[in-house]
Structures are given as C-alpha cells and as structure tokens.
Amino acid sequence: MLKSWDTNLLQSEKKTLFSFFILYLIFIILLLSILGVMYYNFQKDLMLQKNRLELSYLANEQLLKLKDLHVNFDKNRVYPRDVRFNSAIYDSSKKEIFSTFSNKHIDFNEVIYMDEDKIYLIKEPESYYLGTKYLVLEVKSDSSWHKNVYKTLSIYGAGLFLLMVVFGYFLLRLLLKPMREAIELLDRFIKDTTHELNTPVNAIMSNIEMIDTNSLDEKLAKKIKRIDIGARTVSNLYQDLTYLTLAHKIVSNDEDVNLQEVIEERIEYFTLFAQSRKIDINCDLEENISLHIDRKKITKLIDNLLSNAVKYNKIKGTINIRLQDGYFEVHDSGRGIAQEKIDAMFERYTRADESVGGFGIGLSIVHMIAEEYTLHVKITSKEKKWTKVRVSW
Template sequence: MSEKTKIISKILSLYLITSALFLSYFSINDYKMAKEALISNEVKNLKEIKMGIYMKASMNGINSAAALMQEKQVSACIVSKDGKIIYQDTECLQDTKKNVAFLKDGKVVIYEALQSMESNATGELSTANILLEGRDIRSDLNLLKLKILGNLLLILTIIMVIAYYLAKLSLEPLHAKINALNRFIKDSTHEINTPLSIIMMSIETTDKSTLSSKNLKRLNNIELAARSLSNIYEDLTYLSFSKSDAIKKEQINLKNLFNERLEYFAPFFAKRSIIPQINLSEASINANLYEVRRMIDNLISNAIKYSNIGGFVSINLSKNEFAITNSGEGISKEQQKKIYDRYTRFNNDQGGFGIGLNLVKRVCESNDLNIICESEIDQNTTFKVSWS
C-alpha cells in the first residue's frame, strides 16, 4: 500500500467513524420516536376496540364481545370492581396500574376502565376494568430497525464516497510536492555519485607522507566529510532505488562485519574524543549483507553524532541480539513514537535529512528483525536489534 493510499485510508477511517457515531445517535433517536409512534397508534386502535367491546357486551352480552375480540385478533381480561373475573382469554395482571400502556412479549397492552364516559354508572360492566392485549408488533419493529439501518448505511456510503474525493483532492498538492522532493532526491543522488567517487579516490591516492601536520589534518577533515557524504549517498540510494522484494539473503558473520564498520568509523570516534566500548561475541544472521551494513552504519553514526564530546559509545553483540548505546541528551517517550518516520528530526544541531532511522526500520522489516529504543531525556540511548 502506497503512502498516499495509507493517508487517505486514515482520513477516511476517522471521518467514517465520527460520521457513524454522529448518525447512529440520530438513528437511535429516530428509531425511538418511530417506535413510540407505532405503539401510540396501536394504543389508539385498542381504545377504539375497547369501546366496541363495552357496547357489544352491554347490549348483547359478553359472548358477542368475545366474537368482536376474535374478529379484531385481540385478547382481553375483564375484571369487575370487586375483583371478579368477568371474561378472560389472556393472563389477568390485576396488580398493574390503571391507565397504562406497555409491551408484553412483543404485544401492546392497555389496562384501564372498560368505559370512562358515564361516571355515575353502577353496572358491573360500567365499573369494570379491562386488560386488552393487541397484536404482536415485533415484526414491525424489526422492519423499522432494518429500514433505519439501511438508511444509515446508505448515508454512510454516500459520505464515504464524497469524503474520498475531497481527501484525494485536498491531498493532491501535498503529494505533488512530495513527489517533486523524491524526484529531486533521486536526481541529486545520481549526480552526487561521480564527484564523490573522484574525491574519495583523490584522498586514497594522496601521498600523506609529504604533507605537513597542518595539511594532513585538513586532509583528514576532508576525508571525514567525504565519508559522511558517502554514507548519505548510500542511504539515499537504498531508499530511492532499492526493491525489498528482490533482495538476496545470505549468512552474515556479524562479529566480522562490526569490526569492519568500526574500523571505518574510527576517525569519527577520534574526532569526537570517544573511545568505544566494544564487546563482540560470535553471532551470525541470515539477511541481506548490504542492508545490514547500512543499518549498522546508521546506528553507529547516530550514536557518534548524538553522543556528547568525550562521552561514550558501547557496542555489545551476543548470539541473537546487538545493542548500541550512547551518552547524550536522550530521547523522550513522545519522540520515540515518531523516530522511525522519514524526514523526522528532533535535534537541528547535528544536521542530516532525518532518513537514517527510517532506513533502519525498513531494513529490520525486510529481514525479519526486531528493533526497540530505550531512552529518556538526559539519559543514555540504546537501540537493540534482535532476531530468532
């Protein structure tokens, strides 16, 4: 997945989650209101049926009312004022408060006086209470849920499509600049190669025995600068042109490789008055030699660069792990979350492009290695790389 796709995916995910939460809140309220309206309509129908039951029972007896209830597909329990059950084809809930409506097993139920128009009536039916149970509305409620859920998904889909094109449109200028920067780095990397090779060759072929101590020091400084530039060139070449899916892996003797790289960095240690503390045991790893060399070079270079003058750098190699520690300002916990991001730098005094640790992380992922950083502000910094 490209960096552009990752960014758009993150934006869309955040936008979709917030939109879903926002719309869910209104959908739930919409469902509650629709549910209440459905129940209210059922209660209204039951009240109309209740009046019909009273009229039928008063004029033609309770059996005619039973026929009406069967026709309307409702059940009832009619209880007289003194608690006598006049009619029952459903459970009587005599402890229920009067003038209430509620759901029972998905059915709307009302419990109230059988008639409320004649307040002075004294007949058994006139003073009786009725518990009237209507139809099962669970299927209606499920249909209501599906309808609201469908509307929610439709709206979210429309929002996601609009958000995708808005995010893509708004990020286009940024990605154009990033692509221009990457093209510049690739072009610059290509142009650096020839003059850098000439400088390094000239330094190696210079007869140092004929130079004065002052000029020799100057030449050493030029060599250090050329080596630093060579490291940057190698890093840029790897990041810009390497294809991790086509790397060749081999068995690497890490002890020999560390000794080789420590010899290469010896002038850098001397420049900052650092005597490295070296503890190398025999260890090997199956990985890409070029990539592992780039990783080690970056970790040693950073340890030297960010160590205080006259400080210390320790390198410890064991069978399944190596650790590189340096003194210095340390790295905060907050900064450690971002140290592997490309172009991220927290110390402007030391220069650089902020690509070294990004390269290290990429090498670790490519070769199945684990890397952790242990550090705090004003404490030592340790990078540990392990493998199984």
C-alpha cells in the same frame, strides 16, 4: 520486497486518521440507530393505527353489552366475554372493577399502545356503565409486521452503512490530500537534490583514495583526512536519501550475513570520523552470528546507528558495540534523547537534536529495514548521559 514509502504517512498522522475513522464510524452507527428506532416506531404506530379502527369497533360492541348488564344488573351479573379479545373495566379512580386479563399495568394516558406482544386499546365511554370510566381491550398482536420491519431495517441499514463507509473513505482521502502533497513535495525535492550530489561526491572520494597520504606532510595529511571524513558523511547521507526515496524500487537480495564481519567493516569505515571527535570505540562481538538478510540493508542499518552514535556523542566520548546471540547494541555516551521524544524517533524528518546537521531520516531507515526483517529496535536513553539502541531478532 516492494514498498511504497513515497505516499506513506507518519505514525502520529496515522493515529489521528484512525481516531477520526473510529469517531466517524461511531457517529454513523449512532445516526443509523436513531434512524432505525424512528423507522421502527413509525411502523409500529402505523400498525397500531390499522388496528385501532377494528378494536374501536369491538370496544363499542363490548360497551353495548356493558350497558345491557348495567340496566339488568339486578338480574344478571355475568361479565360479557368475547373470544376475540380480553377486556377490563376501570372506574374514574383507575381502580379495576373487573378484568379478564392478567396485565395489571395499564397506561391510561394512551389510546392504543403495545406492551410485549399485546395491543391495548383504551376507550372512555360517555356514560359510565357499571362505573366504567375506562374500557381496556387486549388483543395479541400479529408478529409478521415485526419480521418485515427487521428485514427492511437490516437491508437498508447495511446498505446505508456501506454507503457511509465509502463516503467516509473518500472524505478521508480528501483530508489526506494536502498531507500527501506536502510529503510528496519533500520527497521530490530530496530526490532531485540527491541526484545532483552523486557525481561530485564520487569524484571527491575517488580522488582522495588516490592520494598517498604517507608522502604528504602531517598538516596536509590531516586536511586530507578531514576532507575524506566530510566526503564520507555526504556520501552516507546520499545513500540514505537514495535508499529512502528509491526503497520501493530496491529488491532485497537476502543471504546469510556474518554480523561480526559486517560490524567490524563498518566500524573501520567510521574510525576516521570517530577519531576526528576523539571517540573511543569498544567492541564485544561474538563470532559466527549471522542473519539471513540483504547485505546492503543490514550495512545501512549499522551505518545509521554508528553514524548517530558518533554524530550525537560528546568529544572524547565512548561507543560500546556488543554483538550477542539474538541481538546487537550500540551504546554511546552522547547527549541522549528526552523520554517523550523516543517514540517519535522512527518517524521521518524527526530529529531529537536540531543543533547537529541532518534530515532526521537515519532512524526512519533503521525502522524500515527492521520492519522488513521483523527485527525489534529498542531505544533507551538518559538525557545528557547516554543512548542505547538494541536491535534484536
């Protein structure tokens, strides 16, 4: 499995960027909605203005008929009707004198306006024939303009939205640039440093292995042991850093791995280190539990958990390792992790305790491997008492 960790971002930064992107999208949608409403209103006004002239002409016709009716009211009392429109007349107190339409809510402040699918024109004659201060004309609006406006709005709206999203993407990249550069700088530095570490560490370790400690006196043998522990720690660190910086170039070679065997082997590897701190390691390992996984990677994962359990333990502390069907856990009696720091523990360069050496990459590697094989890592801790890391599948 190929991974590009060199340019990957930390969890909290991803969260910030995600929030930024959501906010940006909301802003765009809001902006486009406002523009859309403005465009819709503009088109509506345009349509009303087009209708206004024709309706004014019809209103004048109607007024002439009202004038005629006013003069001959003693002889004729039939309100003039027209098939082209409905109409109503109101006195100056806006009381209805007569109406041929059902809408009773007229907005007298407007000259022309739309209500649902009807257009209303309000005309104020110079002389109040039959007391008419307001003549209201009602016509059904032509709905084709609606369709045209919605079509234009959806095409241009979608286009603008896409454009803004693309723009947002480039803006985001611009924002990310310094962040990426900082991470790349640190990665490059580690890469260069580790490269230089390999040869001397190997030389130290292979030479220690060649020394027959039984032939040495006790004091010297102790010193050699300490050198061995130190060299192994540096070697571990080297491997971690190599893994982190070259992870994308490592191709997994998955096989069925007997976990009991691997854990026992790694405990043996760390025994010397644990003994130096007088730490007691207790095992409760169930047999015949295996995982289909890359051996080097599961070894790295266990190494990091054990290394942390020893490193952050107290002198004369204990480590309990348990392997059951479905999980294994490492429980130490160390200094623990503050609750609020637990979530950030898997991020690279994060360290719960600055007093002990390290780069803060151990749990990041655990996280990477766990994620690759969909293993679930759960850290529980009580500050100054204990920490328990459980890896389940």
